[in-house]
Amino acid sequence: MNSYAVRTEALGRRFGDTDALRDLDLEVAPGTVLGLLGHNGAGKTTAVRILTTLLAPTSGRALVAGRDVATEPGAVRERIAVAGQEASLDERLTGRENLMLLGRLQKLPKRAAVSRCDELLExxxxTDAADRLLGTYSGGMRRRLDLAACLMVRRPVVFLDEPTTGLDPAARADMWGAIADLVTDGAALILTTQYLEEADRLADRIVVLSGGRTVAEGTPAELKRRVGDRRVHLTLDAFEEAARRLSRLEPEVDVRTRSLSVPAPGGPDDLRSMLDALDDLDVEEASLAQPTLDDAFFALTTA
Known part of the structure; x- marks a missing residue:
């Protein structure tokens, strides 16, 4: 198990008669990102709380950075960084003071703490807001500072719980870049997120949980392939007539948007044949698309 940054075997947690988590098997190599996906109550938070030693497992085993979470919790904590949904920062301090405080509390020498602080602020x-009180920061700035705080001391395993919640698209893109840098530096990341685009962009592998159990796992591409082939999406006023003509293909119709979606395993050839069949209708939009991770997630968690 020691060749992995994180590995679990049949990990579980039971509360009374309820299995919040059951038979979870994970393998996360250094320099990779594992995305944990699932609806609220699926078991993601329970899994992360166990792996970060905040909750004891009731079955199975878990090693994080080579240490057992149940028998060596102190050693695990020395080897992990955690960025939760709630910022753990002091409103009465500046951004720089918050980072320096956390660095010094983790026994970074002063010179090293100053250097690391400057690096993360940049x-x-x-950097421009470093000497302002935290109370003057926007929500996005607080989120970025919180992630910087969890990285003051380099750790081999980093847990990111909804790291970009509340960020605007530009700030989210910046955060994705910073997260990618962590992987380049060799850290293993466990990522929970409600943004499936984020998981698609960042995760090397994804585990989908539902009802405390793993219902699917694989790379983003593998999960999307499980949903099915490419689809043609058509928008037109005469969508009902289009659906009738393409009925053998079992189109999915959306009355609200005047559109329909049809499987297209043949890709461009299927798109051309459908447009030929609808040649006398005024098709406003036509596109050929792969299944998205959103499609895969909803299919896998509602099956």
């Missing part, structure tokens, strides 16, 4: 675009 990486997260906070």
């Amino acid at each position: 990486r997260f675009g906070l």
